[in-house]
Amino acid sequence: MLIDTLTRDALLKPLQIVIGIVERKQSLPILSNVLIEKSQRELKLTATDLEIQVSTVSVDVGISKDDYAITLGAKKLADILSKISDDKDVSLDLSDGKLQIRSGNSRFNLQTLPSNDFPTLKKSIEANVCVVLAQGKLKKLLGQVKYSMAQQDIRYYLNGVLFSLDGPNLCLVATDGHRLAFTSTILENTYPKKEVIIPRKAINELLRLLDDSDSEIVLNISDNNISAEFSNVFFQSKIIDGKFPDYRRVIPEYSNHLLLDRKTILSALGRVSILSNEKFHGVRFILTEKNLKIISNNSEQEEAQEDIETDYRGEALDIGFNVNYLLDGLNNISADTVQISFGGANSSVLIALQNNLEFRYVVMPMRI
Secondary structure (H helix, E strand, C coil): CEEEEEEHHHHHHHHHHHHHHCCCCCCCHHHHEEEEEEECCEEEEEEECCCEEEEEEEECCCCCCCCEEEEEEHHHHHHHHHCCCCCCEEEEEEECCEEEEEECCEEEEEEEECHHHCCCCCCCCCCCEEEEEEHHHHHHHHHCCHHHCCCCCCCHHHCEEEEEEEEEEEEEEEECCCEEEEEEEEEEEEEEEEEEEEEHHHHHHHHHHCCCCCCEEEEEECCCEEEEEECCEEEEEECECCCCCCHHHHCCCCCEEEEEEHHHHHHHHHHHHCCCCCCCCEEEEEEECCEEEEEEECCCCCEEEEEEECCCCCCCEEEEEEHHHHHHHHHCCCCCEEEEEECCCCCCEEEEECCEEEEEEEECCCCC
């Protein structure tokens, strides 16, 4: 039975929006599927992994006037559609639990699973905190902290990003125990104090979906989930139930400051990292008046050295860091000049923007 005919992109583009959270191997076979629903000329696609759910809606697509709902393998469908010419129509024919996809001389028969068995996350009925801001602003904030999230840490509360609301202030914080990234912004409205931890996978998926525009994203935050609505996309994720570390105690205040051109220090670190130890990735900062010497070496007794002329006038220091941590922080900010502050040979380093309290990046030292 023919259920619909539509252009390739009318199906492929929304599928590409929701497919990011789908894993090929799932504990439940239906979680590898995408739910496709047609109702009154409105096409809705949904994917979920039981922790995150993404839906997108298109209107006035296809020729079918009848409602239908099917689920089929998301990755297989995407692979098929991507191989079909973009100027071709796609016909969907459902029979005996199989969906036949026809386009030109091509035929593909895919197994379906009942749409009634597709699990969906329930929207929270609790009183939510509703935050409105520009997509581009949220994407920038997430980009400034995402690299500091832990990966599969047994301290599960570190495997995500802290969203902290207090009045007009929105702060985002991430840490893996070795470094901490903090960024903040002032919102147009004021909100009650609220803190939630959003999981790593949800953060990465939001970053993939958001664009750099000024168009609005609406965030609804409750005690057990967060949802976002933007650009015909509805995104929902459970939050991590745990206590995030007190980041305020980790961010230091130092008096020894060093102003550097961001591209200059980035280039120097990139070159020195070539000969750093492949396991520990350590580099030494030897700081004296008006000079920063960056040194790396490895187990093959190879060594790289960079000298940068500086405005530094504090005490002499010899301190080591993981070069990749430094590169992460410097690569994810756009300022021309950065301020690097030091406490002592055994203290963390603080990377910030000059005369700007919105961004802070703390990296713990390492012995080299």
